[in-house]
Amino acid sequence: MNSATRPTQDTASAPAHDRVYRTLRTRIMHGEITPGAALTLRGIGGEFGVSMTPAREAVRRLAAEGALFLSSSGRVTTPELTNERIEELAALRALLEVELASRALPRAHMALIDRLQTINSNVAEMVSKRDAVGYIRTNLEFHRTLYLRAQAPAMLAMAETVWLQLGPTMRALYGRLRRTDPPQNHRLIIAALKAGDEPGLRLAVRSDVTQGLRLLAG
Amino acid sequence: MNSATRPTQDTASAPAHDRVYRTLRTRIMHGEITPGAALTLRGIGGEFGVSMTPAREAVRRLAAEGALFLSSSGRVTTPELTNERIEELAALRALLEVELASRALPRAHMALIDRLQTINSNVAEMVSKRDAVGYIRTNLEFHRTLYLRAQAPAMLAMAETVWLQLGPTMRALYGRLRRTDPPQNHRLIIAALKAGDEPGLRLAVRSDVTQGLRLLAG
DNA sequence: CGGCGGCTTTTGTGATCACATGAAGGGATG
DNA sequence: CATCCCTTCATGTGATCACAAAAGCCGCCG
Numbered sequence: 001m002n003s004a005t006r007p008t009q010d011t012a013s014a015p016a017h018d019r020v021y022r023t024l025r026t027r028i029m030h031g032e033i034t035p036g037a038a039l040t041l042r043g044i045g046g047e048f049g050v051s052m053t054p055a056r057e058a059v060r061r062l063a064a065e066g067a068l069f070l071s072s073s074g075r076v077t078t079p080e081l082t083n084e085r086i087e088e089l090a091a092l093r094a095l096l097e098v099e100l101a102s103r104a105l106p107r108a109h110m111a112l113i114d115r116l117q118t119i120n121s122n123v124a125e126m127v128s129k130r131d132a133v134g135y136i137r138t139n140l141e142f143h144r145t146l147y148l149r150a151q152a153p154a155m156l157a158m159a160e161t162v163w164l165q166l167g168p169t170m171r172a173l174y175g176r177l178r179r180t181d182p183p184q185n186h187r188l189i190i191a192a193l194k195a196g197d198e199p200g201l202r203l204a205v206r207s208d209v210t211q212g213l214r215l216l217a218g
Numbered sequence: 219m220n221s222a223t224r225p226t227q228d229t230a231s232a233p234a235h236d237r238v239y240r241t242l243r244t245r246i247m248h249g250e251i252t253p254g255a256a257l258t259l260r261g262i263g264g265e266f267g268v269s270m271t272p273a274r275e276a277v278r279r280l281a282a283e284g285a286l287f288l289s290s291s292g293r294v295t296t297p298e299l300t301n302e303r304i305e306e307l308a309a310l311r312a313l314l315e316v317e318l319a320s321r322a323l324p325r326a327h328m329a330l331i332d333r334l335q336t337i338n339s340n341v342a343e344m345v346s347k348r349d350a351v352g353y354i355r356t357n358l359e360f361h362r363t364l365y366l367r368a369q370a371p372a373m374l375a376m377a378e379t380v381w382l383q384l385g386p387t388m389r390a391l392y393g394r395l396r397r398t399d400p401p402q403n404h405r406l407i408i409a410a411l412k413a414g415d416e417p418g419l420r421l422a423v424r425s426d427v428t429q430g431l432r433l434l435a436g
Numbered sequence: 437c438g439g440c441g442g443c444t445t446t447t448g449t450g451a452t453c454a455c456a457t458g459a460a461g462g463g464a465t466g
Numbered sequence: 467c468a469t470c471c472c473t474t475c476a477t478g479t480g481a482t483c484a485c486a487a488a489a490g491c492c493g494c495c496g
Contacts, residue, residue, distance in 0.1 A: 015292075015479065040447065051481045053271075056448085060275050064282035066372075073488055074233075074448045088372045095313050154284075154306045154383070158376060165372070233449065258477065269451045274478085291458055292478045 017054035020044060021061050028067045028078065029164050031136045031171025036080045039068070066165040078168040086169060089162050090213040094206050096159045097143065101189070101205045103150035108193045115145055116193070120186045127183065132174050136167075142186060146193075173212060185211060235272035238262060239279050246285045246296065247382050249354050249389025254298045257286070284383040296386040304387060307380050308431040312424050314377045315361065319407070319423045321368035326411045333363055334411070338404045345401065350392050354385075360404060364411075391430060403429065 014022075024044070027033055044055040059076050062068045069079040081089070119142045126134035140163055147156050185208030192201035232240075242262070245251055262273040277294050280286045287297040299307070337360045344352035358381055365374050403426030410419035 017479080042447075052448085053480050053482095057274065057278050057479095060278050061282040064279040066375075075488085076448090085372060088370050091317070091370075092373060092376065095317060099309070099313060152306050152309075154303060155310060157284075158310065158379075161376075235449080260477075270478085271450050271452095275449095293458090294478090 015054070016048070016050045017057040017061075020048050020050065020054055021058035023048070024058055024062060025067065025164065028062070029136075029140065029160075029167040030133050031167050031169075031174075032133055033078050033168050035078050035168040035172060037078050037168075039076045039078075041076075062164075065161050067167070079165065081165075081169045086166070086213060089166050090210050092162050093159065093166075093209040096155060096162065097147065097209050098202045098205050100147040100150045100152060100155055100159060101201050102198060103152055103155075104146050104148075105193065105196065105198055105201055107149045107151070108146070112145070112149060113190060113193055116142060116186075116190055119145060120183065120190065123183055123186065132171050135174060136170055139183070146189070170212075183208070233272070234266070234268045235275040235279075238266050238268065238272055239276035241266070242276055242280060243283075243285065243382065246280070247354075247358065247378075247385040248351050249385050249387075249392075250351055251296050251386050253296050253386040253390060255296050255386075257294045257296075259294075280382075283379050285385070297383065299383075299387045304384070304431060307384050308428050310380050311377065311384075311427040314373060314380065315365065315427050316420045316423050318365040318368045318370060318373055318377060319419050320416060321370055321373075322364050322366075323411065323414065323416055323419055325367045325369070326364075330363070330367060331408060331411055334360060334404075334408055337363060338401065338408065341401055341404065350389050353392060354388055357401070364407070388430075401426070 039059070041052045041055045041059065044059070045052050048055070059068060059070075063070045063076070066079070069077050071077070119138060123135065123138045123142060126138050144156070144160075147159065150156065185204055188204035189201060189208065192198075192204050257277070259270045259273045259277065262277070263270050266273070277286060277288075281288045281294070284297070287295050289295070337356060341353065341356045341360060344356050362374070362378075365377065368374065403422055406422035407419065407426065410416075410422050
């Protein structure tokens with residue numbers, strides 16, 4: 001059997017449009033692209049060494065997920081979110097992630113909690129280094145690790161879609177955030193997991209998810 | 219000004235890939251395609267009189283929304299949902315739509331309630347005629363009309379994505395459903411709206427959304 | 437000095453083609 | 467009669483091209 005005969009999940013053997021899609025998706029979700037930035041199909045194709053065709057498919061896919069905005073003439077930019085939309089997406093995060101955490105709770109064993117604590121220390125490190133992209137990445141990793149235990153793939157996919165839509169804006173948001181405190185709400189989440197305290201967990205997740213979005217009210 | 223200079227929302231002047239997308243989307247959401255049905259890019263292109271390119275874009279977009287399933291080799295079919303996934307999607311409907319209804323409640327005036335009652339009589343008619351597609355269509359129209367008042371476009375879009383994923387399965391589901399009763403839960407929703415009873419509304423929406431999915435447990 | 441009109445360039449759209457891959461069908465063999 | 471293999475066909479992928487429309491730019495005119 002050839003080594004390229006794998007079920008196709010590797011970054012190398014995957015179709016071109018999929019590689020482009022995945023790379024752009026991660027960039028957007030981690031806030032590596034500023035809101036309103038313009039992308040061009042030929043530019044994307046050039047960067048990845050492919051033609052316009054796979055670039056177009058990747059862009060369409062991302063636009064369908066709300067990660068990119070397509071103007072009426074087809075021009076593609078990262079979305080610039082209004083305050084109303086940000087609040088709505090925060091509400092969606094609260095709805096979905098509270099449910100996911102709640103479903104993960106009965107399955108959360110010690111190994112998971114250990115992993116969460118390790119990730120959380122990475123989060124704290126990123127905060128202290130003021131590394132915005134690193135913070136977003138590790139923070140999402142923290143949440144995803146917990147929610148994977150919920151055994152609810154459709155719900156998790158939806159939560160990730162919301163993260164994706166918030167990606168470019170989050171970067172700008174946490175740029176204003178001048179705190180260097182380690183994430184307090186993450187500790188509350190871990191504590192609630194240890195104690196098997198479901199109401200506490202729901203509250204902690206809700207607080208963690210909505211806290212970062214409060215500052216834009218002013 | 220030319221008549222084709224409109225902001226591009228018309229079915230005619232819109233780009234080809236968008237026409238294809240919208241047509242397929244409606245078909246899938248209304249359950250006009252059975253689960254597991256295979257589609258081909260050349261077939262779609264032939265039906266709409268376009269080449270493979272717009273067909274591919276429409277299919278990618280729909281696949282990104284979960285409306286279509288792409289096998290590892292790229293073959294495209296409507297999804298065949300497992301029971302676990304259906305239950306999960308039902309839970310998502312409950313989460314999202316209860317919230318949407320709750321947000322619509324304070325803005326629900328008499329004109330809206332009248333419209334809902336009109337739509338509801340159409341739903342009852344479809345039920346009595348055993349028109350599955352018509353039932354799904356009018357039922358979704360009932361829900362969408364209510365949720366539009368919530369002024370929460372992102373949340374509504376997410377609910378529609380769930381409807382889309384359930385589309386092909388719903389048809390098969392309501393095929394087994396041998397009732398000819400008019401929708402009781404819709405009446406409860408309307409009554410709660412009239413009374414301004416938020417807890418009652420939440421319960422009625424939750425019941426309406428999850429009732430149709432109970433029968434697959436057996 | 438500012439607004440406006442026309443030109444040029446950039447960009448997305450859609451069609452067509454060559455290619456590789458996976459599925460289906462048929463025939464030979466045990 | 468079933469099974470395996472090979473041929474053939476259908477299908478998705480990606481590149482390239484022609485076209486139209488939008489955006490940007492520059493100079494002209496008020």
